[in-house]
Amino acid sequence: MQKISPFLWFDNKAEEAANFYVSIFPNSKILNVVRYGETGPGAKGTVMTERR
Amino acid sequence: MQVQPYLFFDGRCEEAVEFYRSRLGAEVTMLMRFKDSPEPPQPGMVPHGSENKIMHSSFRIGDTTVMASDGRCLGKPSFQGFSLSLDAPNEAEAERLFAALADGGQVQMPLTKTFFSPRFGMVADRFGVSWMVIVPA
Numbered sequence: 001m002q003k004i005s006p007f008l009w010f011d012n013k014a015e016e017a018a019n020f021y022v023s024i025f026p027n028s029k030i031l032n033v034v035r036y037g038e039t040g041p042g043a044k045g046t047v048m049t050e051r052r
Numbered sequence: 053m054q055v056q057p058y059l060f061f062d063g064r065c066e067e068a069v070e071f072y073r074s075r076l077g078a079e080v081t082m083l084m085r086f087k088d089s090p091e092p093p094q095p096g097m098v099p100h101g102s103e104n105k106i107m108h109s110s111f112r113i114g115d116t117t118v119m120a121s122d123g124r125c126l127g128k129p130s131f132q133g134f135s136l137s138l139d140a141p142n143e144a145e146a147e148r149l150f151a152a153l154a155d156g157g158q159v160q161m162p163l164t165k166t167f168f169s170p171r172f173g174m175v176a177d178r179f180g181v182s183w184m185v186i187v188p189a
Contacts, residue, residue, distance in 0.1 A: 002114025006057050007135040007184060025053070034168075 056116075057136060060123035061179060065106040068120060068179050072111065075152035078118070082110040098125045114139070135174065135182040143187055146171040150185045153177045 010017050015033070022028045061068045072078040086093055087103035098105065105122040112118075118136075140146035150163045156178035163173030163185060171187040 002116075002141065003139045004057065004113055004116040004118065005137040005139075006055060007137045009133050009135070027053075 054117075057118050059118065059120040059131070059181060060129065061106075061120060062129040063102075063105060063122050063125045063127045064129060064179055065109060065120050065122040068181075069106070069109055069111060071178070072113065072118075075155070076113050076149065078111040078113045080109065080111045081117075082108065084108045098122075129180055131176075131180045131182060135184045137184040137186060140171070140185055140187050143171045146173075146185050146187050150175060153183050153185070 008014075008017070018030055018033075022030055059068070069078070069080060069083070073080060084107050085104055086098060086107045089107055093102075093107075102122070102125040105125045106120070108119065108121050110117060110119045138149060140149055146163060150173050154175045154177075158176045160174040160176060160182070161172075163171055166172045169186050169189050172184070174182065174184050176182045
């Protein structure tokens, strides 16, 4: 069935934000992290997508 | 526990609800205007003449409930820093949904094959709401 999920853009603070929200909500966890590589568009090591 | 998107259209909510109803098949489950409210809005919250604007609405798209309002009714909706990621069951449906949302809106990334999806694209609809249409890999 079709689903809509909120997707939040944090401009370099995605990891911090994800950790913050996971610390607040019971039974929450980070499912997946993909980081930008050498080619960008973000700096290497910054987070491209995370799923919770 | 659920997290549900709540969108503020600042005066264009009725138009938006109708757009999502006709284009995405949204089913409206609740719609309350300021004039229908059991309590008048607090002074200064909405401009005079907003009686017919939407205080609260709720609609279902697929499995998801989305809520929306005209909020302060100032005529300047602004949607920044987030997108709504919309699952499409197949590529043909993704094309249809993407085209429907792009009508009067702005394509940010054309629908295309990516390493994480057979069809993925980003579009801001005519109200400025950013959507990501995706066929799950």
